[in-house]
Amino acid sequence: MKQLVFVAAAAALALSACETPTPYQPAMAQNPSAGGYSDQQIEGDRWRVTFSGNDLTSRETVERYLLFRAAQLTLAQGYDWFQADQRHTDKQTTLEEFGGPGWGGYWGPTWGYYRRGYGWAYGAYPYGCGRRFGPCFPAEIDEVSKFQASAEIVLGHGPKPPTSYAFDARAVVAHLQPTIKYPTAKT
Numbered sequence: 001m002k003q004l005v006f007v008a009a010a011a012a013l014a015l016s017a018c019e020t021p022t023p024y025q026p027a028m029a030q031n032p033s034a035g036g037y038s039d040q041q042i043e044g045d046r047w048r049v050t051f052s053g054n055d056l057t058s059r060e061t062v063e064r065y066l067l068f069r070a071a072q073l074t075l076a077q078g079y080d081w082f083q084a085d086q087r088h089t090d091k092q093t094t095l096e097e098f099g100g101p102g103w104g105g106y107w108g109p110t111w112g113y114y115r116r117g118y119g120w121a122y123g124a125y126p127y128g129c130g131r132r133f134g135p136c137f138p139a140e141i142d143e144v145s146k147f148q149a150s151a152e153i154v155l156g157h158g159p160k161p162p163t164s165y166a167f168d169a170r171a172v173v174a175h176l177q178p179t180i181k182y183p184t185a186k187t
Helices: 002-018 059-076 169-179
Strands: 036-043 046-052 081-098 110-115 119-124 140-156 166-168
Touching (some): 036 059, 046 059, 059 081, 059 140, 059 169, 166 169
Antiparallel strands (some): 036 046, 110 119
């Protein structure tokens, strides 16, 4: 039994190592849960910029990537500075259950069938997991939080205005570039 627990723990560790915080990347319509940045032009010099992270991406990282994207966008549009008119960071928290009925002891498929007089029975490959079959890992409930930051920015030419909401785009890119993590190339 100890070997099974060790194997299960090793597999869980291997699976968790595959998931990483959201890198600095464009958001993909086909996989919105992967996160990333998006932007939309509202007027000639006004844009809405958003960065969404997964459950491993900290609030600080999401906000830093938003600021970096705003600076990159400003330079790409031929401007020198940007000012944040409106800025929000939202936190979405959900509860997720790991283990327990409906979750295979070996992360296998779960199945069920109905028996007259007994009701529904659930199981999983190979030993089963549920009301009528073998042992399961105990259910664990985790609180999972994801952050999304958005801002409406106004772009400008020349020296930045002397307000605390205006940023020199070149300076922002230069200072934040070393902290930005890009997606790893798939081999």
